[in-house]
């Protein structure tokens with residue numbers, strides 16, 4: 074095994090011991106009888122720099138969480154207390170006074186928008202960041218430095234030890250996303266919040282909600298009410314579907330923001346629009362509304378490109394959606410428009426993108442937009458495969474050279490709905506089988522030929538939900554692949570090493586068990602025995 078980036082060989086040895094299930098004393102702490110703390114270098118995503126040093130810190134009944142006198146820092150402190158109180162059973166007051174303990178400190182220093190520094194020693198743990206987002210990410214690191222049982226919801230014995238040393242950390246990419254398709258199957262606000270909490274642990278900062286498709290329209294639009302009430306009334310398999318009221322959508326947005334995730338809403342167009350076409354006959358070229366659709370075919374629906382009402386409709390939808398979306402982006406889909414001619418597709422995109430700009434938002438679209446004229450500042454989301462044609466890859470690369478930023482979601486690596494193996498009970502296999510190593514072991518910076526590194530905005534893991542219904546389904550497909558997506562988005566390329574990663578990943582298993590997350594026990598990962 075290659076020792077972890079800037080991690081001394083001794084720690085590498087300790088990691089191997091831990092992976093082999095051997096008990097491990099942290100630093101100079103007395104041999105623990107309870108659960109062992111995690112070594113400083115075992116965090117996912119791998120921090121930019123890790124320097125183990127000195128003695129550990131131990132959280133006790135007397136520990137305070139000390140925050141700067143700012144509402145955002147206090148909120149991050151309360152969030153941390155919310156994680157630690159149930160399992161430690163300690164009061165852990167959040168305070169602006171005192172000394173020692175866990176300190177969350179905002180500082181003008183060089184940490185960037187999301188970076189932080191974590192210092193741990195016998196007298197305390199200090200997380201320093203320029204912005205609250207950095208404090209929040211530092212708190213996620215601190216969580217992972219504590220024993221897995223810290224994630225339990227009832228009091229555990231501890232001890233609650235954090236290894237000594239310093240972590241300096243900031244992300245490789247600014248855009249680190251996960252997409253949830255709430256159209257093929259509808260997921261409640263509570264289910265979305267649950268997924269947000271899982272994403273936050275791995276420093277994912279964007280939640281892309283696929284809000285409309287052939288099988289369901291999931292967001293209320295006041296000026297076109299039947300979209301939600303009729304277009305949202307079913308889902309794949311014929312279940313009752315559902316939609317978010319504006320208040321519910323805003324609740325998701327607020328909750329995501331409290332975990333430092335930005336919501337990117339997607340209205341897919343001009344294809345994937347049967348739910349809208351079924352709700353309003355006038356949106357169809359022939360004026361006839363098709364029936365609602367509960368199957369899983371793609372590519373059969375299209376908005377009517379020549380009709381003016383199409384753009385009046387989209388102006389209303391985008392205006393109302395932009396008004397309840399504080400984030401920078403609106404995703405306009407644009408994939409699999411197999412029932413729209415190429416000329417119509419180009420005309421359509423030329424008319425719709427300015428509407429997004431008119432309401433102050435930036436366009437994201439699936440990478441087929443690179444076959445039209447992406448507007449300045451637009452991002453294209455690449456969902457091709459290794460064996461996507463060279464011509465299609467070249468089209469994407471050319472757009473990237475001309476300034477279109479890319480979000481990488483290669484379907485044969487990052488699609489969380491792909492089966493792991495032939496035996497995976499859920500998911501699809503049209504992009505191939507995607508085991509954990511295949512998902513993790515590539516470099517977004519060197520993936521598409523001819524794409525300048527500066528054009529990569531980041532990565533995203535989409536979860537399409539034709540076969541996904543319950544929380545347990547989401548968890549099983551996302552874990553253990555999601556943390557790998559997060560690591561490719563966050564960690565410097567120099568830390569990339571499958572053999573080291575699989576050991577760190579294995580150590581997450583008990584944490585997921587403590588959190589109630591059921592995951593795929595991939596044979597590629599040396600999970601501790603249960």
Ligand code: TNX
Pocket residue numbers: 371408409439456488490501537538539
């Ligand atoms: C392709 S990828 C789709 C979705 C399906 C998914 C299933 C993309 C942009 N479109 O409509 O749900 O495959 O894996």
